Amino acid sequence: MDDLAAEWGAALEEQGVENADAMAAQWAAMVDDGDSDLENSTRGADRVLNQEEIDNLLGFNIEDHISGDTSGIRALINSALVAYERLPMLDIVFDRLVRETTTSLRNFTSDNVEVSLDSISSVRFEDYLNSIPLPAILAVFKAEQWDNYGIVTVDSSLIYSIIDVLLGGGRGTTAIRVEGRPYTTIEMNLVRRMIEIILADAEKAFAPLTQIRFNLERLETNPRFAAISRPKNAAILVQFRVDMEDRGGKVEMLLPYATIEPIRDQLLQMFMGEKFGRDTIWEGHLATEIYHATVEVDAVMCEEELPLSMILDLEVGQTLLFNVAPTDPVSVKCGDIHLTSGNIGRLGERVSVKVNKPLRRPRMTLAAFERAVQKDLEKT
Incomplete structure (x- = not known):
């Protein structure tokens, strides 16, 4: 680069330019900077982006995802979830289930039980299984008429509270938890009876829409063994809170959308008995007009049946x-x-x-x- 600056300086001196050496050195420095920028840009074109740069380009931040703020490509994927608000009859069904279960659990435990509906939301099946706090008991049941399955999950707090109440635990005392051990046969059987009561009440809650039978298939303590749907399939998650004075816990019911698809038309209704695409006034008027029609x-x-040749040979006065x-x-x-x-x-x-x-x-x-x-x- 120094040789190039000397040649430019000599050429400028021959043309009578003042400060030819300084101007030639400045030009050489500019050319040197341009070459280095070009080399850096060329190297950057072949460079592989890391995961952080890819996430920034897609608009996805893992910290925002953990905190619940989904954006970018994650929000685009989750937009495929079906909102349960499109099925307004579900609110009425599960409100009926709350009332039925409150009465049934009071009779079952002989205690003051209050059941409340916490939330109804749409989730992906895989996300729900990964979010279940262990230990817990998962009951897999089959909807016979719909020919599909659902899950009822009972958390550990409610399990020990129910066991304490049914086995004579005193009021005002907190249920003692024994962590780090599997549930005993007695505990599993008691929880099974409670789940059967909840499923029977769910049948009554769905009765105004359709006749359905929920049969308890099995109890699981490992969520991986309760896989009843594809990981990415959407499902309805209903969370209930069961309170028995100072004790209680949560019950969750998961229904994949494939399970409730047979009664989708009934769930689209805004109220019980709603008829879609029908006008009873017009039907009555049409029936009245049909009855008065002339027939x-x-x-x-x-x-x-006679042959065509015989018909063609018919003459006046002939008798058939x-x-x-x-x-x-x-x-x-x-x-x-x-x-x-x-x-x-x-x-x-x-x-x-x-x-x-x-x-x-x-x-x-x-x-x-x-x-x-x-x-x-x-x-x-």
Whole structure:
């Protein structure tokens, strides 16, 4: 670079420029800085980004995720979760479950039990399993009519409180926890009875919508053995609080969206008995108009198939013989539909048919309906 500055300085002196050496040195320094910047930028183009730079580009901060503030790509992924607010009937169902369970647990424990609904939220199945505080008991149950599964989770506080109450623990005393050991057979059986009561109350809560049977399949203490859905599938998480004076704990019910899919239409209702896409006033008006509609009815004495050649040879005065007697019943039809049968007679100056069988109400098939519509179009 010094040689380049000397050459530029000599050239500037030949042209009579003042301070030629200083100007040539300044130009050489500028060229040197430009080369170093170019080299650094070239090296940066081939450099691999680390995880922190990738997270910054995507807008994802692990500290914000841990604290519950999801953003960037994480918020985009979680936006696929179905909000339970789209199923307004769930609030009514679980409110009924709270009332039913409060009464049932009072009878079960002979104690003053208060059950309250803490929250209803949408979660991913994997996230829920990872968030369960251990030790806990997970009950896997099957919804028979829906042909799918759900989970009821009872935390350790409620487990020991129920055991203490059922085994004669005094009021005003805190249940003693024995950590670091598995639950005994007696404890598991007592908790099983409580869960069966909760599932029976859940059947009553869903009864106005649909008849359902919840059968308890098994009890687990390890969340990994209670996998009933894919890890990324969305589910409804319902959290209940059970208080028995100074004791109590939490019960959680998890229902994957695949489980409640068969009754999705009922859960979309805003209130019990709501009908979608129907107008009862219009239905009544339509029924009234149909009852007053005029319908042509034919009394058919006999039907026979004749060859076309015989029909073409018919002459005036020729007689066709049918194998029908005057006392044989005639068929009463509306179009191609057989309604009833009767006997032909006379009433005054008119020929009449006496109906001798109740009116048959057949279900018109699609083909018969199309034929009837076609005939009406041909007549018009």
